[in-house]
Amino acid sequence: PIYLDYNATTPLAAEVLEAMMPYLTSQFGNASSRTHLFGWKALEAVDLARIEIASLIGGSEKEIVFTSGATEANNLAIKGVYESYKSKGNHFITLQTEHKAILDTFKHIESWGAKVTYLKPSSDGLITLDQIEDAIRPETIMASFMYANNETGVVLPIKKIGDLCREKDILFHTDATQAVGKIPIDVSNENIDLMSFSGHKFYGPKGIGCLYVNRKEPAVKLTPLLDGGNHERGFRSGTLNVPGIVGMAKALGLVLNDLSDENSRLLNLRNSFENKILSSIVGATLNGHVHHRLNHVSNISFGELNSEFLIPNLVKIAVSSGSACTSASLEPSHVLKAMNVSDESLYSSIRFSMGRYTTSDEIEYSTNYIIDIVNKLKSW
Numbered sequence: 001p002i003y004l005d006y007n008a009t010t011p012l013a014a015e016v017l018e019a020m021m022p023y024l025t026s027q028f029g030n031a032s033s034r035t036h037l038f039g040w041k042a043l044e045a046v047d048l049a050r051i052e053i054a055s056l057i058g059g060s061e062k063e064i065v066f067t068s069g070a071t072e073a074n075n076l077a078i079k080g081v082y083e084s085y086k087s088k089g090n091h092f093i094t095l096q097t098e099h100k101a102i103l104d105t106f107k108h109i110e111s112w113g114a115k116v117t118y119l120k121p122s123s124d125g126l127i128t129l130d131q132i133e134d135a136i137r138p139e140t141i142m143a144s145f146m147y148a149n150n151e152t153g154v155v156l157p158i159k160k161i162g163d164l165c166r167e168k169d170i171l172f173h174t175d176a177t178q179a180v181g182k183i184p185i186d187v188s189n190e191n192i193d194l195m196s197f198s199g200h201k202f203y204g205p206k207g208i209g210c211l212y213v214n215r216k217e218p219a220v221k222l223t224p225l226l227d228g229g230n231h232e233r234g235f236r237s238g239t240l241n242v243p244g245i246v247g248m249a250k251a252l253g254l255v256l257n258d259l260s261d262e263n264s265r266l267l268n269l270r271n272s273f274e275n276k277i278l279s280s281i282v283g284a285t286l287n288g289h290v291h292h293r294l295n296h297v298s299n300i301s302f303g304e305l306n307s308e309f310l311i312p313n314l315v316k317i318a319v320s321s322g323s324a325c326t327s328a329s330l331e332p333s334h335v336l337k338a339m340n341v342s343d344e345s346l347y348s349s350i351r352f353s354m355g356r357y358t359t360s361d362e363i364e365y366s367t368n369y370i371i372d373i374v375n376k377l378k379s380w
C-alpha cells in the first residue's frame with residue numbers, strides 16, 4: 001500500500017542507519033564507561049549529537065535530556081515540574097486536544113493533588129491568548145500546549161503563548177513531537193522552557209526522544225521519574241541509547257537541511273490532494289484550521305461513511321482514523337470531539353499524512369483511488 005501515515009511514524013532514512021551502524025556494531029561502548037576507549041568513543045558520539053540537536057533547536061547542550069521518546073519526555077516534564085514546584089503552586093493549564101501522553105499524565109497528577117484546567121479549542125482547533133490568560137491563577141506553575149496537533153496538523157501560536165507565560169512568570173512546556181523537523185523552532189526566541197519530541201517522527205529511530213529543559217537562570221527544576229545511575233545530569237537515569245542518540249541527531253540535521261523546499265513540495269501535493277477530494281466527494285469536509293496547519297497533514301471527514309468501514313475498503317493506502325495510539329479502539333477522536341465537529345464528521349474522519357518519500361504519482365493515484373472507492377460505497 002501507499003504509505004500516508006507519516007504522523008504515526010516515518011521510515012528510518014538510509015543516511016541515518018549508516019550513521020548509527022558503527023554504534024550498533026564495533027563501537028558498542030557504554031557512554032558512561034570512563035576507563036577505556038570503547039566508553040570514550042561512545043561518549044564522544046553522544047556529546048557531538050547533543051551539541052548538534054541543541055544547536056538545531058536554539059538551545060545549549062546542557063539543556064538536552066535524552067529519553068525513550070516523547071511519551072517519557074511529556075511524563076518527565078509534567079510529573080517532574082509538579083514534584084519540584086509543589087511549594088510554589090499546584091495548578092496547570094493545558095488543552096483538550098493534546099495527545100494522550102499529556103492528558104493521561106495530567107490525569108495522573110490530579111490524583112496526586114494537582115489542579116488542571118483543560119481549555120477548549122475553537123472549532124478549527126485553535127486557542128486564544130485571552131483564554132490562557134483568563135485561566136492563569138496565582139497558584140499556576142505551568143502551561144502545556146502542543147506545537148502541532150497529531151490528528152489535524154493544527155499549529156498553535158507557540159511564540160505568543162511562550163511570551164505570555166514568561167510575562168506571567170509561569171513555565172511553558174510544549175509537546176513538539178509533530179513539529180520538530182517540520183517547522184523551524186528556536187526555544188530561546190519562543191520562550192519555551194520545556195519541549196518534548198521523538199526521533200521516529202522525522203526519519204530517525206524509534207525508542208529515542210528528548211526533553212529540552214531551559215537551564216538559563218532561573219533554571220527549570222525537575223524531579224526525575226527514574227532513580228538510578230544519575231545519567232543525564234540526574235534528570236534521566238539509565239544507560240544511554242548511543243545508536244538512537246546518534247541517529248536522532250543525524251535525522252534532525254538532514255530534515256532541517258532542506259526544510260523549506262520540502263515544505264513547499266508537500267504543500268503542493270497536499271493542495272492538489274485536498275482540492276480534488278473536497279470537490280469530487282459530496283459531503284467531504286476538512287477538519288482543522290485551513291492555514292494554521294502543518295503542510296503535510298489533511299484530516300478529512302467523509303459524511304455518512306463511517307471511517308471504521310471506509311478504511312478497510314481503502315486497502316491500497318495506509319491511513320488511520322486519528323492517532324495510531326488510539327486507532328485500535330472504536331472511541332471517536334477526542335481531538336475532533338473537543339473541536340465540536342458534528343457526530344457524522346466525528347465518525348467518518350481519516351487522517352492523511354505525507355512525507356519525504358511521498359511522490360506526486362502516489363498522490364495522484366491515491367486521490368483518484370479514494371474518490372473512486374468513496375463514491376462507489378456511497379452509491380450502494
Ligand code: PMP
Binds near residue numbers: 068070071150178
Ligand atoms: N505527542 C504527540 C503529539 C505525538 O504525536 C506522539 C506520537 N503519536 C507522542 C506524543 C508520543 O510519542 P512516542 O510514542 O514516540 O513516545
